[in-house]
Structures are given as structure tokens and as C-alpha cells.
Amino acid sequence: MALPVVAVIGRPNVGKSTLVNRLCRSREAIVHDQPGVTRDRTYQEGFWGDRIFRVVDTGGLVFDDDSEFLPEIREQANLALAEASVAVVIVDGQQGVTAADESIAEWLRGQAVPVLLGVNKCESPDQGLAMAADFWGLGLGEPHPISAIHGAGTGELLDRVISFLPATTETDEAEPIQLAIIGRPNVGKSSLLNAICGENRAIVSPIRGTTRDTIDTTLEREGLTWKLVDTAGIRRRRSVDYGPEYFGITRSFKAIERSDVCVLVIDALDGVTEQDQRLAGRIEEDGRACAVVVNKWDAIEKDSHTMSAMEKELRAKLYFLDWAPMLFTSALTGQRVESIFAIAAVAVEQHRRRVSTSVVNEVLQEALRWRSPPTTRGGRQGRLYYGTQVATRPPSFTLFVNDPKLFGDTYRRYVERQIREALGFEGSPVRLFWRGKQQRDAEKEQARHQSRGG
Structure with missing residues (x-):
């Protein structure tokens, strides 16, 4: 059962995002003393009494100005109202009634949704x-005095809010898969999200930095429930001033951290940039499943060899993610957009996969038969005794050896490559931990010491 929606509406800079954070007991909505910080509609989950609901935060409404982003913000507010069970319009008690408040009130009186x-x-x-x-x-009914920053009056307001909401029941549905759409500014992340959802879920503009919030959208694909996060475009830290964009980028990195799978969007016209490489490294470092989506494929002049040639060129620069599947799409035409879920589903499955110890050791023995561990000038040779998978998300293996120092980077890469060729794990990073005899002996001694209460 879908959760009922509460839409928070109002003119710029009246404290809507502060109230949303208060109602949802979070700090997800960006709060900054500057009009126009919130542009898209963003969702968070809240609860009060016996009700659970989703709160949608909208951009500041202005009806007498069609300058940058304002028409799009109005469209986002309209879409929020269309799905809401109740709307909460926020005004500034210290400023008193303004012409903008009156315009919003007139607009709301023509809507079917109840208004508080x-x-x-x-x-x-x-x-x-x-x-x-x-x-x-x-003419919007009783005004409820509140302080979003201190919480005064918000309980009474929530009592009124939940009176308009249907009762919610607990379900046994699995947790949705968190999919973070990340990339540099203006590579088409929001366009991809809109193409996937079939609606203008996020404001699209050629102006860099349009998306500032992380925008959660839940939908069903491939028999699974997905929560999509369209993140703010990530630029180099030195290029970003402290303020709304800084907070947006911080939330983008948090979105990577809390995601199950990342979709790294690359601009087909620009190719792989230094910042793309940094993002790829961040995904690998955080151990996230990943698919690489090359957007704006419609803008490339191509023949039958173009795709394979470009994939080879892109992979040479995205060596951090040589294990990630690559898909060429066009958000503008919708080409292969739906295929994103198929490859993301495989990546998530591989990211969560566990292999038995017997299978792992069959692969390791085969690797040893093809190529023996290196020998030092002094005649010492590395010995790989056995291995076992110790974790998932990402798949992680501990390999027991005589001395980890005898296994250089080249041989370690060879072993990882053999594991991948034999076991797959496409779309997921793999972690290998090399443990020597001295490490094991030290751990056993520590365990004996603790068991004696020493």
C-alpha cells in the first residue's frame, strides 16, 4: 500500500524545508538563507500517532514572475498537489500577509486537495x-502558529494533518533497492529520471547546478521495488562555493554511501573526464555495485563500429570500474532507458551473492595450476593454502597464505581476475584479503589470552 502524501507549499524562504526536516525528524531537506534553494519536489517519510506518511517539499512559489526555474517550480508544485491527501501552506508570521501569499491562497482555493x-x-x-x-x-481556514526551527505548535498541526490521512497498515514488502543516479553536472541525470518515470519528476535545464536536492522516487521494475535517487551534479570541490550547491554535493556523496547500486552517467559527447574518474574511484572505494550509462547517444554520429570503439576508449579511462556493465542510452529519445533496470538488477544480485568455500577453493586451485605464486631471489615462494568468502555487499574473500608480502600486485590482480572469470560478479567490486601465518598465530594467541581472562 502506497503511503499517503502531505505536500508542503509556500512562497520562497518561509521555512518550508525547515518544517519538513522537523516533521520527518531528519536533515535531508537543504536549508539555507537564500530564496530558491529547493527547486524540485523531494520526498521524506514521516510519522505521527499511528500514521505513516510521505512529506513532499516543494520549491518556493512565485506567480507573477516567469524568470529562471520559476515556471518549472510551479509545475513541480502542481504535480505534488495532484498526489497529495492534504496540503500544508506555510507563511511567514513575522512578515505578515504578502501579495505572494494572497496569490498562492487564490490558487489553492481552486484545488481539490484539503489545505491547512x-x-x-x-x-x-x-x-x-x-x-x-x-x-x-x-480564506484558507484556521491559521496555526508554529515555529519550524523550535518545534512549537508542530504537534498540533500534525494532529490536523493526520485527520485527513487514511489509516496505514504494515506490509511484508521487501526493502526497495536504493539506486543512486550520479555524475557530473549537465550529463543528463534528471532527464534520465524523467524518462524512466514518464513524467517531469525533476527540473531539466542546461544550466549547471539545477538539481540541488537528492530526489527519491519509488517504482516497480524487473519484478523489484526500486528507490531512485537523482543526485546533484558533482563538481570538483574547489569549484564549489559554500552554500546550497555544497550541501547538495554532500548529500550526493551520502546517496552513494546508502545506495545498493550506482548508475554513473557519462556524457557521450564529452567522454570520460577527470571528475568522472574520481566518481568512479569513489564508487569502487565505497564498495557499491555499479552500471555505467553513457547518455546522449542520439547526438553521436555512428556506424556499426562506433559503439564498440567508444566502449573500449571509455573503459580505458574508467579502469576503476572495469567490472561494471556499460549501456549506451538517450534520455531524449528513450533509447535503452528501460534496460538500465535489467543490468542494475544483475549488479545488485551479484553484489549480494555468496559462494561456497568448496567452489572458491576449486577456482583457486585452478588458478594455481595455470600460474604458480612468485619466488623471491632468496628462494622463498608464496603459498596459497585456501580461501573462503567472508562477506557480501561487496563480495569479500579471505585468502590464507604463508606470507602476504610474497604476493605482489601483479599476482593479486591475476587471482582476482581468475575469480571473476570463474564466478562472475559482473557489476560488483570484489575484495580480497590476504592473511599470513603470523597474523593467524597472533589472533589465536589473543583469543587464548582473552579466554583465560588475562
């Missing part, structure tokens, strides 16, 4: 009621 009026920045209990009383004239 929250008068924010009423920190003083004595003055709050008087400040709120000024807003009766908007």
Missing part, C-alpha cells in the same frame, strides 16, 4: 496567536 495553514516563525507563544490572526483573511 501554518504560520511559521511564531517563536513567542504570547505573540504567536496575534501574528497568526492576520492570516484569517487568506
Whole structure:
């Protein structure tokens, strides 16, 4: 059962995102003292009493100005209202009623959704009621004095909110797969999200930095439930000023950390840049499953050899992710967009896969037959005794040897390559831990010492 939606509406800089963070007990919504920080509609989960719901935060509404992003923000607010069970319109009690508030009230009176009026920045209990009383004239019902930053009055407001929500029941549904869409600014991440969802889920613009929030969208594909996160474009840290974009990038890195699988979007026209390489390294370092999506494929002049030649060129630069499948798409035409889920599903399956110890050792013995461990000038040779998988997400193996120092990088890469060729793990990084006899003896001694209570 889908959770009911509560839409938070209002003009710029009245504290909508602060209220959303308060209602959802989080800090996900970007809060900054600058109008226009929130542009897309973003979702978080909240609860009050016996009700669970989704809160959608919208951009600041302005009706008498069609300058940069404002028409798109209005469209996002319309889409939020279309799915909402109740709307909470926020106004600034310290500023009083403005012409912008009156325009929003007039617009809301023509909507079918129930509306509650929250008068924010009423920190003083004595003055709050008087400040709120000024807003009766908007015709949106009783004004509720609140302080989003301190929490005053928000409980009473939530009591009214849940009176409009249907009862929710617990389900046994599996947790959705977290899929983070990441990449440099302007490579087409938001366009991909919109193409996947079949609606204008995120504002698309040629202006860099349009997406600032991380935007969660839940849908069903390949028989699985996915939560898609369209992240802010990630630029070099030295190129980013402290402010909304800085917070957006921080959330993008957090989205990578909490994801099950990342879709790294590359611009087919630009190819792989230094920043793409850094993002690839971050994904590998965090141990996330990954698929590489080369967007804007429609803009490339091509013949029957173009795709294979470009894949070879891109992989040479994305050597961090040589294990990740690569897909050539066009968000503009929709070409192969739906195939993203098929390769992402495989990557997630491999990321969570566990192999028995007997199979692991069959692969290792075969690798040893083809190529023996190196021997030092002094005649010492590395010996690989056995191995076992110790973890998933990503698949991790401990290899027991006589001395890890006898196994150089070249032989370690050979062993990893043999494991991949025999066992797969496409779309997932693999971790190998080499443990020597001295390490094992030290651990046994420590265990004996602890068992004696020493």
C-alpha cells in the first residue's frame, strides 16, 4: 500500500524545508538563507500517532514572475498537489500577509486537495496567536502558529494533518533497492529520471547546478521495488562555493554511501573526464555495485563500429570500474532507458551473492595450476593454502597464505581476475584479503589470552 502524501507549499524562504526536516525528524531537506534553494519536489517519510506518511517539499512559489526555474517550480508544485491527501501552506508570521501569499491562497482555493495553514516563525507563544490572526483573511481556514526551527505548535498541526490521512497498515514488502543516479553536472541525470518515470519528476535545464536536492522516487521494475535517487551534479570541490550547491554535493556523496547500486552517467559527447574518474574511484572505494550509462547517444554520429570503439576508449579511462556493465542510452529519445533496470538488477544480485568455500577453493586451485605464486631471489615462494568468502555487499574473500608480502600486485590482480572469470560478479567490486601465518598465530594467541581472562 502506497503511503499517503502531505505536500508542503509556500512562497520562497518561509521555512518550508525547515518544517519538513522537523516533521520527518531528519536533515535531508537543504536549508539555507537564500530564496530558491529547493527547486524540485523531494520526498521524506514521516510519522505521527499511528500514521505513516510521505512529506513532499516543494520549491518556493512565485506567480507573477516567469524568470529562471520559476515556471518549472510551479509545475513541480502542481504535480505534488495532484498526489497529495492534504496540503500544508506555510507563511511567514513575522512578515505578515504578502501579495505572494494572497496569490498562492487564490490558487489553492481552486484545488481539490484539503489545505491547512501554518504560520511559521511564531517563536513567542504570547505573540504567536496575534501574528497568526492576520492570516484569517487568506480564506484558507484556521491559521496555526508554529515555529519550524523550535518545534512549537508542530504537534498540533500534525494532529490536523493526520485527520485527513487514511489509516496505514504494515506490509511484508521487501526493502526497495536504493539506486543512486550520479555524475557530473549537465550529463543528463534528471532527464534520465524523467524518462524512466514518464513524467517531469525533476527540473531539466542546461544550466549547471539545477538539481540541488537528492530526489527519491519509488517504482516497480524487473519484478523489484526500486528507490531512485537523482543526485546533484558533482563538481570538483574547489569549484564549489559554500552554500546550497555544497550541501547538495554532500548529500550526493551520502546517496552513494546508502545506495545498493550506482548508475554513473557519462556524457557521450564529452567522454570520460577527470571528475568522472574520481566518481568512479569513489564508487569502487565505497564498495557499491555499479552500471555505467553513457547518455546522449542520439547526438553521436555512428556506424556499426562506433559503439564498440567508444566502449573500449571509455573503459580505458574508467579502469576503476572495469567490472561494471556499460549501456549506451538517450534520455531524449528513450533509447535503452528501460534496460538500465535489467543490468542494475544483475549488479545488485551479484553484489549480494555468496559462494561456497568448496567452489572458491576449486577456482583457486585452478588458478594455481595455470600460474604458480612468485619466488623471491632468496628462494622463498608464496603459498596459497585456501580461501573462503567472508562477506557480501561487496563480495569479500579471505585468502590464507604463508606470507602476504610474497604476493605482489601483479599476482593479486591475476587471482582476482581468475575469480571473476570463474564466478562472475559482473557489476560488483570484489575484495580480497590476504592473511599470513603470523597474523593467524597472533589472533589465536589473543583469543587464548582473552579466554583465560588475562
